[in-house]
Amino acid sequence: MIAAFTEHHSVQKRIIDYASQIGWQPLSQAETENLRHFDTSATLPSERAKNSCLFLKDILLQKVIEFNPKYTEKDNDFLSKLKNLRSDIQGNKDFLQFLRGEKTFFCSEENREYNLKLIDFDDHTNNIYHISEEYYFHNGRFGNREDIVFFINGIPIIVIECKNSTKDEALAIGLDQIRRYHKETPEMLIPQQIFTITEAIGFLYGVTWNTNRKNLFNWKSTEDGEEIGNLESKVKTFFDIKRVLAFLKKYIVFVEKDEELNKYILRQHQVEAVEKVVTRALDNQKSRGLVWHTQGSGKTFTIIKSAELLFKQPEADKPTIILLIDRNELEDQMIRNLRSLGIQNVAHANSIAAMRDLLKEDYRGLIVSMIHKFNDMPPNINTRKNIYVLVDEAHRTTSGDLGNYLMAAIPNATLIGFTGTPIDKTAYGRGTFKTFGIDDPNGYLHKYSISDSINDGTTLPLYYSLAPNELRVPEDILEKEFLKLAEAEGVSDIEELNKILEKAVQTRHFLKGKRRINKIAEFVAKHYQTYVENLGYKAFLVGVDREACALYKKALDKYLPTEYSQVVYTAAHNDNEELKQYHLNKEEEKTIRKNFAKSGTLPKILIVTEKLLTGYDAPVLYAMYLDKPMRDHALLQAIARVNRPYEDEEGKKKPFGLVIDFIGIFDKLEKALAFDSDDVKSVIKDLVLLKDLFKKDFENIAPKYLGLIKPPYTDKEVDKLIEHFKSKSKRKEFFKFYKEVEMLYEIISPDAFLRPYIENYKLLTQIYYIVRNAYAKHIYVDKEFQRKTIDLVKENVDIENLEMTTDAYELDANTIELIKKGKKPDNVKVINLVKTLGKYAEKHSGDLVLISLKEKAQEIQENYENRIITTQTALEQLEALIKEALGQEDEKKSKGxxxxxxxxxxxxxxxxxxxxxxxxxxxxxxxxxxxxxxxxxxxxxxxxxxxxxxxxxxxxxxxxxxxxxxxxxxxxxxxxx
Known part of the structure; x- marks a missing residue:
């Protein structure tokens, strides 16, 4: 018999072997349990583990005494402190502070506190590194066993969940198990900081206490990151000892968001950028740098971590670090985030005078402010070299006179710019390169492009569709009042954009016409309910100004329930009554922001013009109805609100972001986005391309599946399908293709374009259902299909009849002969026998003996599909199982x-x-x-x-x-x- 791929042999054992080659000492399960002080005399697993330690206790105590000469066990019981930490994200944060040496112990001899050192981050050779498998923990209610755990100085740091590479959705199953550990045995996750999941093909990593799929990342062990498999390379690069120590010391962050503590790990591109920023800041020869990371790729954390690490560098010699933020609302948030990282020396320069005084008095620490606070700043106010300025949205922040004031005031400072948009070809873009990119041949210190981000899944592709021609701004007016204006080129500040639009009298008059507003509201309502709400997503409606927002709200309420939409804009004291009725206080706006970001809650549509178009992150946002002329950076920042990845509780993923253009701006894409053509192509694509893809799929690929059966569609045709798809690889290929086609159908439908394809799409859906029903352990139609497909199938196909494609017979003495004499192909007979045993086990669900029989039947099917056993062997083994089941039932009755x-x-x-x-x-x-x-x-x-x-x-x-x-x-x- 050929040995099958197994989780333990093909994945778990290989990881231990590879890790041992780079410095991690392997421990057997028994050795680990001995070091954790398991009670080997107890009979109950939970009893054996009950008084055991989470840590390799003796090793940890040994290193504590070695690293902390003043520590005495009689004055301190730090293990009790660790054991009594809260079993939640706060306890995990506290534990990380212990690991980083930020917690203290008491020295009675000197009557003072000392920092407790658990890990030597300066000399990694002073630590002890272990790896072990089958790490078991029981909390009295639940017990869980982690596949592999990495220890540093006896402390469990990283957990790996290993899966069999032959299983469908192996990584998703692994994530579910990590989530189960958090739910059932949170105590074991208090010290563990990082988790990884692998089936030897993919390799995902994230941080404990954040199991959201969008915060789980692919590890790339090569620069291009294209490799599939190569487990050895991934293990050896990810678990490199210095890298693991860097993760623990520097690149895990806890921040508060919406009054909740959140935990994140910086991704590879963020870590690379941070390290380059710190290196550049300490470079005596170079004093400029530009970090170009696309919108939505975590630029804020990159800036924060750069500031933190630079501030802590001894070579920086008590520096001044100025963080220039581009929006008022982000200043307080930035200060909170910095303080949550443990940085106390943070000043808020909220006025020109405050900035001047801080620089004049030679303040050492971090300063959070905006570029406007340098207005009229005296030259040479501080000529010290160790001043570092980190500029957010650098493509616009330092443009004009304010940038000149900044550079004159602190002439020897190092300036590092960060931008989230591609560098444009206008004077603004060239200026950004000139200001920040002069010390690098390519013009930037580090780049993470839109294409990189989409390939990594950090952001989604964007598609647009032009609204009906009669609703769009007349081309001559748009050209004259906006596209041809030199001052509109490269504009990235929405306030500046609003000033330009105030002069566009004809455009604004057209946009706010009463009949047009009403028609667009009707269009938006119908489009939202037809194309967006059905998919479970939300939308923005962007008006040209605040008055337009108010008008849209009134019009939209005619076609949708009033609670569906909310207006969010900045209030002004001299607003008229029409504008005042939509004023919000801080708490009301905060509640709306929070509720909108959740799935299944109201509101479903936000009507905005300036607020929320930059910085607001709501992954459930899918569609933007754009009725405001925008271009370049302002446009890119706005539409980037809809490109955030999102996955619902059933595992359905948002495919991309959608923009419906009521202006006609995307009809002039090259003018609207004055970037290099390659970047423009990466930014946004015409929705028509999806129709082309659907057409190609149905003309080039679908026929090979549709041709597998011919009318009339009898049980014989069904048998052909089951026989054809007995290969697991063929099923995987088909399922992947069908899901792509289904998603395209959901997005495009309803559309006259689909009419020629509907009958074949229905047939393809039936084929999918037959194959799923034949081979899946369970089939849940509503979960398997998207919503519009469900409606199509229910209207046109009696899908329940398709369940007869494979038969689960009543199990009795005649069952075997009945199946044997049937004219079904042998492959179908195997499936029917497996289903018969499964149905029998479910019918007798209280019979524990049948649990093992059902599992044995499924194992036989797996071995058969993986070609480990022949069809005849599978039939013989299943026949023996049925005889065993019937015999045991008779025996049970005879014994009473x-x-x-x-x-x-x-x-x-x-x-x-x-x-x-x-x-x-x-x-x-x-x-x-x-x-x-x-x-x-x-x-x-x-x-x-x-x-x-x-x-x-x-x-x-x-x-x-x-x-x-x-x-x-x-x-x-x-x-x-």
């Missing part, structure tokens, strides 16, 4: 046993006990005495002890007795999950 007693009898017979029936009856009596064993640990302990003593009364083999009890309870617990 209930399900539990019979289960014990069968298992004890397998263990070699001749008097298994009497032992089983004794076990049953013990269970009667402890009916609440699943809820009470004390009852479980007593029940196990009774069963253990019963077995010892007939055997002297203590180890065998322990193993039997463990096996029986594992099956019982699994059956009750």
């Amino acid at each position: 046993f209930d399900d539990l007693t019979f289960f014990f009898s069968v298992k004890l017979t397998e263990y070699g006990f001749k008097n298994s029936d009497s032992i089983a009856k004794s076990f049953k009596e013990s269970f009667k005495k402890h009916p609440h064993w699943q809820q009470s640990e004390a009852d479980t302990r007593e029940l196990r002890q009774e069963m253990y003593l019963t077995i010892l009364s007939v055997t002297d083999d203590i180890e065998k007795a322990k193993k039997i009890i463990d096996d029986l309870f594992n099956i019982l617990l699994k059956a009750n999950e």
Whole structure:
């Protein structure tokens, strides 16, 4: 027999081998449990683990004493402190502070506190590095076993969940298990900081206490990051000891968002940029740098971490670091984030005078401010060299006189610019390169382009569709009042854009025409309900100014429930009554922002003109109805609101962001986005391309599947499909293709374009359902299909009849002969036998013996599909299982046993006990005495002890007795999950 790919042999064991080659010492499970002080005399796994330590206790104590000469155990019990940390994200943050040496211990001799050192980050050779598998923990209610854990100085730091590469959705299953650990045994996740998931093909990483799929990243062990597989390279680069220490010391961050503590890890492009920024800042020869990271790729964290690490560099010699933010609303947020990182020396220069005084008085620390605070600043106010200015949105922040004032005031400072948009070809763009890019041949210190971001899944592609021609701004007016204006080129500040639009009288008059507003509101309402709401997403409606927003709200309320939409704009004291009715106080706006970002809550549409078009992050936002002339950076920043990845609870992913253009700006794409053509192509594409893709799929690929069967579609055609798709690789290829086509259909529909394809799409959907129903353990139609496809199929196809494609027979003495004599292909017979056993097991769900039979049947099917056994062997093995099931049912009836007693009898017979029936009856009596064993640990302990003593009364083999009890309870617990 050919050995199958297994999770342990093909993945878990290989990781341990590769990690041991780069300095991690392997420990066996037994060695690890010994070092954790497991109670080896206990019979219950939870009892053995009950008083054990999360850490390799002796090793940790040894390193604590070695690293902290003033530490004495009589004055300190730091293990109790660690054990008593909260089992939530706050406890995890506190533990990371312990790891980083930010917590203290008390020295009674000197009557003072010292920082407690657990890891030597300066000399990595002083630490001890271990790797172990099957790390078990029980909290009294739940027990979990992690596949692989990495330890530093006896502390569990990183967990790996390993999956079998032959399983469908292996990585998703791995993530679900990581989530289960958090839910059931959060205590074991207090010290663990990072998790990874791999099936030897992909390699995902993230931080504990953040299991959101969008914060789980692909690890790239090569520069192009294109490799699939290459587990050895990924393990050896990710778990490089210096890299792991850097993750722990520098690149895990805790920040508050919407009053909740969140945890993140910087991605590879962020880490690379931070390290280059720090290196450039300390370079005596160069004093400029430009970091170009596309919108939505985590630029804010890159800036914050650059500032933090630069401030802590001894070579910086107590520097001044100025963070120039481009929006008022972000200043307070930036200060909170900096302080949450433990940086206390943070000043807020909220006025010109405050900035002047801080520089004049030679303040050392971080200063958060805006470029406007340098207005009229005296030259040479501080000529020190170790002043570092990190400029957010550098493509506009330092343009004009304000940039000149900044550079004259601190002439020897190092300036590092950060931009989220491609560098444009206008004077603004050239100015950005000139200001920040002079010290680098390519003009930038580090680049993470839109294409990079889309390839990595950090952001999504953007598609646009032009609104009907009669609703768009007349081309001559748009050209004259906006596109041809030199001052509109390269504008990235929406306030500047608004000033230009105030002069565009004809454009604004057209945009706010009463009939047009009403028509667009009707269009938006219909489009939202037809194309957006059905997919479960939300939308922005962008008006030219605040008055337009108010007008749109009134018009939209005619076509949608009033609670569907909300207006969000800045209030002014002299606003008229029409504008005042949509004023919001801070708390109201905060609630709207929060609720909009959640799926399934109101509001569903936000009507905006300036607020929320930069910086606001709501991944559930899918569509933007754009009715405001915009271009270049301002346009790119606005439409980037819809490019954030999103995945719902059922695992359905947002495919891209959609912009519906009521201006006609995308009809002049080269003028609208004055960037290099390659960057423009990466930014946004015409929705027509999706129709082209759908057409190509149906003309080039679909025929090979549609041609597998011919009308009339009888059971014989169904059998052909089942036979054709018995290969797992063929099924994977087809499922992937179908899901792509289905998503395109959902987005495009309803559209006259689809009319010629509907019949074939319905047939393709039926083929998909037949194959899924034949081979899946369970099939849930509503979850398998997108919403519009469900409607199409239910209207046109009696899909329930398709369940007859494979048959689950009633299991009796005639079943085998009935299936054998049938005219179905052997492949279908295998599937029918597996389903028959599964149905029988479900019908007798209380019969624990049948659980193993069902699992054996599924294992036979897996081996058959993976070509480990032949069709004939599979049929013979399944026939033997059916005979076994029927025989056991007869035996149970003849003995008069209930399900539990019979289960014990069968298992004890397998263990070699001749008097298994009497032992089983004794076990049953013990269970009667402890009916609440699943809820009470004390009852479980007593029940196990009774069963253990019963077995010892007939055997002297203590180890065998322990193993039997463990096996029986594992099956019982699994059956009750």
